[in-house]
Amino acid sequence: MQRRRQRMLFAGVILTGVAAAAALAVRGLGENMLFFFSPSQVAAGEVPAGQSVRVGGLVVRGSVVRDSGLEVRFALSDGAESVLVRYEGILPDLFREGQGIVARGRLLTGGEFAAEEVLAKHDENYMPPEVAEALEIAREGGQIPAADAGP
Amino acid sequence: MRTPFNHLAAPMHFYRWGARLVPWLGACTVVLLALGWWGGLVLAPPDYQQGDGFRIIYVHVPSAWMSLFVYVVMAGAGAVALIWRVKLAEVLMAASAPLGAWFTFLALATGSIWGKPMWGTYWVWDARLTSELILLFLYLGVIALLAANEDRRRASRAAAVLALVGVVNVPIIHFSVQWWSTLHQGPSVGSFGAPSIHSSMLVPLLVSALAFKCYYLTVLIMRARCEIVERERNSAWVREMLPR
Incomplete structure (x- = not known):
């Protein structure tokens, strides 16, 4: 005992x-332990310039500009501030406007962010395309088509 | 001190009861897995963003859940073995370790395969992925300690201490996606409020998870029975049972 x-x-x-x-x-x-900085932290000057860091946020709708070849520019926002990102390379499947992404690269002195790697951050929402469509319509204040309401 | 618990916990009785349970649990595994994967891989609609690629969750998420569940069972059995010196607890701990390690490996591997097209990388050192990798090493450590001593009872005690120490990693894995900003997404199921996964996708996921749990129980009992015979090979009831 x-x-x-x-x-x-x-x-x-x-x-x-x-x-x-x-x-x-x-x-x-x-x-x-933070995997990435937010655009607000970049704007507040918390991110050291010239060092390799990660910045995460949502790709601002309508900001994606594709140049010649694989070059792409877009703005990254966390709702309060935004950062301009430049990247050359293949983007992941989930990259699209409005999508959360994490970019690794260096902050240039001009405030632009030169990314060497772009990772798409997936959220925890899983749904069929029809449900996503209905949600999108509802968010924009429209009427959900009658066909979706009944069988 | 003889209680019904002691009686059931005797290796000999577990060995006999286990033999009766295995076929039923095995049948449950097959039926549930068939239902879950049929629902997930055939019936469920494609995801609005990932298309058919999301279907890997029917392996990834159940394995990841099981990797944590098995660890808690293993550490719990380890604590019972350490404090009360219950032989059956040692056996269940030893039988759980390789199973948990495989579930962890499966979660890491399927996550990595999904990560390349969806995230753009096989691996990142974010808090969720790193802590899950540490879990794999904890399992491997327990397996190594169990094999390090010829005397299985001493080996079990050493392994139980490691299993107990490692249990702090379980809440870290679970909450890592909330405590830190990770590349890995937050939980779709199990957090407060409604699950953020559509029911047509959720139901097959839960059925698959149940199938994985049945699989664990089935193989756990099979492995434990094997371990019991090896440990008790000199006792009268095993000598009697085995042909000379």
């Missing part, structure tokens, strides 16, 4: 010790 209590204490101490260490590490890592 005595030994069992000792072992229970041992297991308890391990668990609480490791949990406390992990909690401190998680808190301490905080900002360093």
